[in-house]
Amino acid sequence: MTETRKIAAILVADVVGYSRLAGVDEDRILARLRTLRSDLIDPTIAVHNGRMVKRTGDGSLVEFRSVVDAVRCAIEVQNGMVERNAGLPPERRIEFRIGIHLGDVVEEGDGDLMGDGVNIAARLEGIAKPGAICLSEDAYRQVRARLDLPATDLGATQLKNIAEPIRVYSLQVGVLAQVKPPIPAESHTEEPSALSPVPDKPSIAVLAFNNMSSDRELEFFADGITEEIITALSRIPNLFVVARNSTFAYKGRAVSVTRAAEELRVKYMLEGSVRAASDRVRVTAQLVEGASGRHLWAERYDGELGDIFRVQDDITRNIALALQVKLTVGELARLWEGKTTSLSAWAKFVEGRKYLDEMDRTNVLAARRLFEEAIAIDPDYGGALTLLGITHWWEARYVLEVPMEIALGRAEDVVRRLENLGDRESGVHYLRGYVAFIRNEHDTAISEMEQAMALSPSDTWVLGCLGQVCIFAGQAHKGIEALTEAMRLSPYHIDWQPYNLALGYAWVGENESEAIRLAEEYVRRLPTDPYGYTNLAIVRAFFGHESQAAAAIATLRRRNPGFGVKNLRRSERYMRADDLERVINVLRAAGLRE
Known part of the structure; x- marks a missing residue:
């Protein structure tokens, strides 16, 4: 039987006092549980892209690709139970304990999950209060800024049969609890004028493309298309492009395009959908004027999965044409530098980039494995090489598994590999600048970051890093300017x-x-x-x-x-x-x- 090791968000739920409830009236409790599963639990899991791994009597083990999805699902279920228990005497209430953990699991050939990731989630469920949700520190870190209810820090907790204590956070859920959208853009800057629309060039935000396929595994496919289009657009000199971490904040929310445009302070919005089946794919894209909601351009693309890279290219070019942004031959050539033509390598890259966004030890190491797998498939994949280099830089600064000099040497090896591929990709300068920063070569770091910005003027990561380096180099005013611009491009900032x-x-x-x-x-x-x-x-x-x-x-x-x-x-x-x-x-x- 084959097995796969991966990082996953695991939710474990169990009925509080099931034996007592069944002892009073087993037929009634079983009937109520079946109704809850069909009317509340299973539909909620499906809406939040969960996979029911198995039911264990009165409990459930569910896998999610995202901790945010897992917590949203848990809160919705617990809120639903509050409503359903209203007016019932305590002895007839069905209440759940829920534990959520992000960690390493092993998926067996039949789809079952095993490993510490599952065990920790199960132990968290066991210590949760009735109606509450317990999160491990790794899970809490993913959603801490997006909780609309207080989390109680239970401190380092020794869980049964788990070697090391784990910091645990408890959410006591009520009917109004929910995972909130990110903090409104207005709260992120010093004064409202910092968020006013940029008058001298078009501004655009790309919303996460909807996955219209029945296979939830293809969610990454839709997200990846969105992210690649944002990356390509950010390289256009005369275009102001909102960062993906801000536009993805709207994913799964019922928000109109006009409202999103107003909140993000942009003139134009791109929205779309992806439907894939077998080896075929259909992508739709619409460019919308934010203030009026009027469609300026729309297109549908049908083809084989392997055509997706051409589709991304076409969409980017058509947006530039629609917004009357003129591109030189060199600028056109740079839009898709560092890319791959391998779907399997690209899938690894997209998944790895999501882990890297969190920038903590567990996620950085998980991202590195995926980037290495992508490069093993396509050794010339510049984008994957760049982010692999960033994982080594991060280790050099914070020391994860190897000494700083070893990690820094690995990052420099990646730089040399990128240089051998050509020196027009902004990621080369970006990574050179990061390495120079660790080497205390601040002037070189600033120069490299500025060259990266010239190639990708809307790249908030590079802007933010330029700002950081400037502050440490004693050029605080210049750093403030770069960071303010980065946060303008990304109202829901890093x-x-x-x-x-x-x-x-x-x-x-x-x-x-x-x-x-x-x-x-x-x-x-x-x-x-x-x-x-x-x-x-x-x-x-x-x-x-x-x-x-x-x-x-x-x-x-x-x-x-x-x-x-x-x-x-x-x-x-x-x-x-x-x-x-x-x-x-x-x-x-x-x-x-x-």
């Missing part, structure tokens, strides 16, 4: 962008209230990241709030007592030694240990 913007404001002594708000927001979103607390302490101390800086470090010492000055000396890449010493002295004064 967490480390406001982190660095807060630090930039602190270095120049400007926008005190906004700097502190951004630093505090980061800590709320990532309460397990020790650097969030040191950043908050630096920002507070630079603005003269020493007691509040000490409070941030006190929280850090409770949460991560082993973290100290040594970690900052290893990871923080300040160009000027005096800047690093100023930071360390401020943190020592706030109580940070060596």
Whole structure:
């Protein structure tokens, strides 16, 4: 029997006190469970793209590709049970405990799942209160910024038959609980004017294409098409393109195109759908004027799955024509540089990119495996090589499995492989700049990032990284400008962008209230990241709030007592030694240990 190892979001649910309920009236409880499954549970799982792996008597084991989907499903089920239990005496209520974990599982040939990922989810379910949902830290990290109900941090918890303690978060669900959409764009910037439409060039957002196929496994296919179109559009010099992490925030939400355009502050929206069956695919795309909802251009493409790369190219070119954006021959050639013609390699790349977005240890390592598999299929796949290099850079800075020099050497090997493919791809400059940053070669890093921006002017990752490097190089105003633009392109921004913007404001002594708000927001979103607390302490101390800086470090010492000055000396890449010493002295004064 064949088996496959993968990362998955696992949900385990069980009925509270099933034996007691069955002992009172087994026929009635079984009939109610069958009704709940057909009317509530199974349809909710299907809506949120879940796969019922197996039922275990009164329990269920369900697999999801996304933790967000798993939590949405769990909350909807628990809310539904609150409604159905209203007015019933306690002894007749059916209540569920639910545990959710993101981790490594083994899928057997018959579709069953085994491994630590399943075991941890089952143990989390066992400690959940009736009507509640328990999340592991790995799962909570995926949804912490999108919960519309409080999460209780239960701390490091020793689960039965699990070797190491796991930090657990509990959600007590009520009828109004839900996973909320990302924070509105208005709350992400210093003032409303920063979000006003860009007047000197067309602005566009690409919504996630709908998967119209019955096979939920093809969800990645629709997402991948969307992401590739966004990447290609971001390389067009005279086009303002909203980042994919912001447009994907609307996935699965019943939001009109006009409303999405208003919230994202763009003039045009692209929406579409994908239907695949056997070896055939149909893609539809519509370009819509945001304010009026008027269709400016629409097209349908039918062909073989292998034609999908041509379809992506056609859609991008047609958008440029419709928006009257003129492209040179060189600019046209660059739109699809770094791509592959292998569907299997592309599928690995798309899945890996989703893991890389989270930028934590588990996900970075999972992404690396997928990029390596993609490159094994297509050794000249520039896009996969670039992101593989980023995983090595991330390891070099934060030390995951190998020493920094080894990881950095691997990243440099990837740079050389990319250079051998040609030097027109923005990812080459992007990765060179990252490596130079770790090498404390700040001027080189800034130059490389700027060259990457010239090739991909709407790339929020590159903009954000340019801003970060500038701040550490003592060019805080330039860094603030780049980060502000990155957050304008991505209203539902990546967490480390406001982190660095807060630090930039602190270095120049400007926008005190906004700097502190951004630093505090980061800590709320990532309460397990020790650097969030040191950043908050630096920002507070630079603005003269020493007691509040000490409070941030006190929280850090409770949460991560082993973290100290040594970690900052290893990871923080300040160009000027005096800047690093100023930071360390401020943190020592706030109580940070060596």
